[in-house]
Amino acid sequence: MFTETLFNAAAICIAMAMAAGLYRAVRGPSSLDHILGVNAIGSKTTPLLVIIGVMYQRVDMLVDIALAYAMLNFIAVLAASRYFQKRRGLHEDSTPSQTPDKGYGP
Amino acid sequence: MIIFDIFIALLLAAGCVFLLGGALGILRMPDFYTRLHGASLLDTIALVCLLSASILYVLTRHPDVNGLITSLKIILIAVFVFITSPTATHAIADAGRRAGLKPWTRQNEEESP
């Protein structure tokens, strides 16, 4: 049972660390910090799900979710960062550029 | 068996330390790019620790085919996180660079606090 308690403590620890991510996600300051915070939360969710599985003694069930999560978390962050790449600005007033960056590339 | 439990405890503790370190980094680092380190690097290593602890736990509690499959899946998770996490970090950092966010230096800070 001691191990389970440890896992429980680890879960709370992860949740605490998430709170830090959440602080960045909510407070910023720059728009990308929000993405960063969300990414941090997302990447911590994966082990937390596994640990919840441990707590329920059913790791095999929750591992599927964690796996899906690990892959899908990526999409949200990617979409958000693509937004900033395409809109090319951190603030509302920055208008999207119509000209591609010709010089960029290998 | 107790040896495995000790390993689990150590790995969990290490994971928690890395996690909290990463959290501290996210909270305390001065600018976006530096925070990115905390968020990505430490998280990844913490994740590896925690997942290893889980693998050990599963293998010790369910030393059968099911347990093996489950631990393989957990390893798969780790592999995927190793692929996606850097890519995501890259995407964010790239967006920041293209969006014109200047990296933090001491001079910058003095110019615009």
Next chain:
Amino acid sequence: MKKLALILCLFAGGLLLMNAHYLPMWGDPASPASTHVSPYFIENAYEHTKTPNMVAVVLADYRSYDTMFEAAVVLAAGFACFFLLRSRARGKKGGHHYYRHIPTGVTIKIEEGGKLPAENSKVFRSIDALWTPYDPIIQTTCRCLIPFLQIYSLYVLAHGHYSPGGGFQAGVVLGATIILLAISHNLKTSLKRMSERTAALWSIIGVFIFAGTGLLCLLLGMDYLNYEVLAPLLLSDEAMARSHSILIVEVGVTMAVMAVMVWIYYNLSSAGQQDEGL
């Protein structure tokens, strides 16, 4: 208005919070919710269907009718987005196009009226007029990831009887892969993989598989969606027939959900133009 709303919400919220006193304690195993109907499901689900995942059983058998309409709601949402947004009229962009020469990685701009590369050219790839960086890291990662995700979604679908997952989750993951393709490359690329027409037809076919299974039961003389009657068709006994039918209808749900998610994304990200977007 704001204050009124606040007062209203505070009042109603306070009422509900106080009423929460009468709700059973969280996790109370003796609460009516846990003792009236649900024991029947827990006790009989495996026996009736030979499927350990009770949620899947309740979802696709005991309450399959709900689930069918859940798929129908998704379908309706797909139609709604299409109906509201889709327009064939060209947007405000000028007539020029951007192409990337893949071997060299050079972006070229072709003015209006210029000669365009062949549609299926291997050397030139069309990119959005909006400024888009060519990002080999993201594209390569995604190209590696997408097949895994798709296989994984099939696993989720097929393994839904034994572990969490099922038609809907598989459908969303599958849809997400196409969306990921659109995000990492561009919309045209994913439209080439899955055109709008395909999405529409798949979504209809998906729901039709579900509803058609029910209709088949009805035509064979039993109640709607009563899979028991399909046993001879599926060459199995009643319980296994239910199990198989659950898989069949979940395949339908997967198809519908996948197609509709992609369809909605196409319409939303390009504001109905379906040429380029996020």
Next chain:
Amino acid sequence: MIPVDIIVLTLIIICALGALAAKDLMVAAIVIGAYSFLICLLLAVMGAVDVAFTEATVGAGVSTVFFVATVFQTTRRTKD
């Protein structure tokens, strides 16, 4: 000992408030993504694995992307 679900629920509430208070729609969209991650966690804590799975796939894979796509097509500006 405080159960994990209480912490997560608290985080969820903070996240919801943050999403609603954000001065930038893009930020709100991203934070609502985090919100659905946390919801997924809470559901998993309460043992609703199937629902958590759905919420994970929907929240991470679809609804956040929908939000971002909409903001991409409209504007980030918001007055509240």
Next chain:
Amino acid sequence: MDAIPYFIGKYNYWGCIFLFFLGMYAMISKTNLIKKIIGLNIFQTSIILFFISASFKHDATLPILMEEHKGAIDPVMYLNPLPHVLMLTAIVVAVATLGVALTLALKVYRIYGTLEEDEINHAIQSH
């Protein structure tokens, strides 16, 4: 002292009710349409949480049958699967509603060039 078990036993309900009215308040009072839709999202999720809270049982495991229980099943051992099913459906409905709501918001933006409700009303009146 019963206060702490009582607090823990009701905290979920309270949280859900808080989120419920937070979402509703946002839907009514926010002027930005996307913010309203975010409120909608919160609103619907709170109900999902509420239902799932109702399904929870202490000392019960996931509603997926374990190998060793295949003979005799004790209902107390497993979580109540019915609310899970209902909420699975509700999530799907929520995401469908979200899609349509965002579509409509997008359409509104293309007509008025803004997402702020007061500006839209102004545009309607001045037209």
Next chain:
Amino acid sequence: MDPIMMEFSQHSPVLIVMAPFLLGMAAAAAGWANRKWAFPMAFLGLLSGLIAAIHMLIKTAKGEILVYHMAGWLPPFGIAYRIDTFSALILTAIMAVALINLVASRASAEKDFTEKAPAWYALYVFFVSGLAGMVATEDIFNLYVLLEIASLSAYALIGMGHNRAPFAALNYLLMGTIGASFYLMGVAYIYIATGSLNMTDIAVILQEMGPNPTITMAFALCMTGLLAKMAAFPVHGWLPNAYTFAPDATTNVMAALTTKVSIYIMIRLVLSLFPLSLAFDTGIIADAMVWLATIGIFAGAFMALAQKSFKRMLTYIVVVEVAYMVGGFWLGNRAGMTGAMLHILNDAAMTLCVFMAVANIRARRGADAFSDLKGLFQTMPFSMGALVISGLAIIGIPPTCGFFSKWYLISGGIEAGHWGFVIALLSASIINAILFFKVFEIAFFEVPAETFGQNSREHESDHHTHHGLPSLAMAEARISMLIPLIIMALTLLALGFMTGGIVNLFIDPAIPGQVL
């Protein structure tokens, strides 16, 4: 009937939902191939729904209550459909209204939506089958799902109208989702308290359980949600804009059905789910609802007076009609309930008729501001005739059906001693009369300016008119729009004469015996 048909006919409770639904999907699928095939498919779907509904109507009239177990699981474990006399009646009304409007609005739909017309048909049919399912189902959660499918289709159908339609539809969506979510929250409370989702089962449990604060809260939540859904007075704000700016083809069916089905659900929940004592014993809830309805009637009627466009005015009348039914039902006596239930049917018919008439006018004139209605009695006599009949029905003039439901409502009010409600109903009649006669006057006395200039010389030489109007050339709406309209107008009269039969056969058995 041959055995196969016999076999098939017992499935009519599910076919009424599934047949339109499947054929609606088929319409969309066929529409991708060729647009022409969409309409016949949708038509066939609704027609089969109508046939199933009529079949059930006949069956229930013989005293049978039809129960259908989805997937063969008995309630409370599975989902069941339960159709009594009144729900069969409402189902028939839904299907008939939808079918008639489908035929009538085909032309405008194909013109407005061109290549997206198949999607319109599909959404339309989804909407109707969702409503039908709501009426038929006995499972409170299934009700929510069906409610959402109907609402989602409705949002889309509305959003495709006038330039202001998307914004109105979005407001409707937000309000509708609040309503639906409140209902769902109520379901959660019911589920927590009873553990069941089947209406009959819950009713039995609640009967045994006695008073319970959780159930009271569930009741309040469900009712609040449904009030928002049905656009009862303080939460009616979404309705006028949504219905005004929606395409005509949509408005017709939506005004006729959406609010009525919500009221039906309210009636069904109160009568067959919650204990009657909860609703009526204390008297406070019921009284509050009746007063709310009374205020709603006045508010809606006065707002209708202030409108400048015909269609918009009618949308406020829809709000008023909702208040009639809510108030009548909550009077809590047999006459009032009969009135409310009868008015569901009658209002569906007359709202459809009046909106179809307006759609015809708009199709010809292109607009419906009061100034655009000049000379209509001459140019569109048949449409205006139908409009007059439906106007009389809304005012409540015998022998149109509107009179008889009002009869029951007012006599219920008198029996209950709710004089405020009685006065509100009477004043609403008068205000409706003012509203409609305003329209009739404009259409009767005034001449469109350009036509007048054109014809004035001609009529002087023709000396056909001594004084008054020049004769305008007749410009009726197209025949496919006109015939359904005339059928509906005659239906209004027929319903009036059939009132006694309808009440005896279908409504009376549906009201529990405790209600006096």
Next chain:
Amino acid sequence: METLYSITPLLALLVSLAAVPAIVSSRNMNAREAWTFAAAFIKFGLVLSMAPFVLQGGTIHFTIAEVIPGVPIALKVDAFGLLFALVSSSLWIVTSAYSIGYMRGLDEHSQTRYFSFFAISLSATIGVAFSANLLTMYLFYEMLSFATYPLVAHNQDHEGRVSGRKYIAYLLGASVLLAFPAMLYVYVQAGTLDFTAGGVVAGNVNSGTLLVLALMLTFGFAKAGIMPLHSWLPVAMVAPTPVSALLHAVAVVKVGVFCVFRALTGTLGTGPLSDAGIGTIIAIFASITILVSSLMALSQDELKRRLAFSTVGQLSYIVLGVALLTPAALQGAMMHITMHAFGKITLFFCAGAIFVASGKKYISQMKGIGRRMPITMTAFFIGALSVIGLPPAGGFLSKWYLVIGTLESGQIAFLVVLLVSSILNAAYFLPIVYRAFFCPPEEDLYKNESIKESPPWCLYPLSITAIGCLVLFFYPQPFFRLAQLAVSQIMGG
């Protein structure tokens, strides 16, 4: 009392309604008018065919539909109903003929609409006459209101619009706000609305409520024109004269008093009303109306308006007769429906004929017109005699019974009212006749115009009705017998 179940009343009701499609689809004027005539004659024949049976004291029943428990839409032909139906259906024939002359003479527009709504109005009138209960009566009453609206607003000009608006506002407002709730209240209390001899509310309501109900029913049927709800009547004079004739002599106003009559006697019952002394209160309202309207009539210069105010007064005679609640008064009231109908329609026809022939509307312009149009003005004289109540015209008989009624009830005040008003009647009618025959014509009014008698389609009808007035004095037996029967049926004898 014998009862018979027969479809004849329904046929009599529907025949003019059935003529409407034929009228609408007619290609030319002649076909249209032929249909009108055919319908009118058939209707009259059907009504007449029921007379022998009813005269023997029988009633004819027919139920159309059972709409509300205890209250079907049903028809019942009794003596009073038949009396009224006979008057209206016979006068429809005459009015149709006159309409043809008038409309063609003035080359009016929208004649098809005119004839159609005329036919519908008659159906409604017959429906009211034959209705077996208050609901049926209300139904046809409202139908009549709406069917006459296009007739009142026939001219489609500003004046027509205003008067049409006022017309519908008064009639609809009163019936919906007063008559309808009163009817419902009676239904809720008594469970039935059938017209029965002693009324249906006896024992169910107290006298205060009864008073309110009586007043609501009396004023609710605003077509009866009791002050202060009379003012729609003079403004409705903008309609073409046949319409005015129909409105003020046959259909609309008589329907109003008929409804009041039925509601007071059949629903509330004569017994309860007289026990509670409510009759007197209504009689006071009626008396005020009689006197005030007669005085107002004196001051009108426009002939049709004067006739209109006269009508207001005469209607209140009938209401007064009802309110006195004695057999003779009731009989007088019933007979006054007939007598006044014939007299007043004659007067209106004359007014219309003058307008068609000369274009004159004002009394001051009519000096010496009797010499140009002797037949018309003679008929006018006879009509006036009938309305004043002087022999040898039918009006005398009905007034006679009313006077007896006042004596019977012992309320001499109302006798005085009757006498004074008769003098006033004479005062506003006889000068017209005097002026027409004995004043020299002012030639400048008639210059360049050769005014002759109006066209024959106008002239014959008014002659017929004038002769009718005389005949009714000498041979009132059928109506007399019907009224007697009706009184015995109403009083429950």
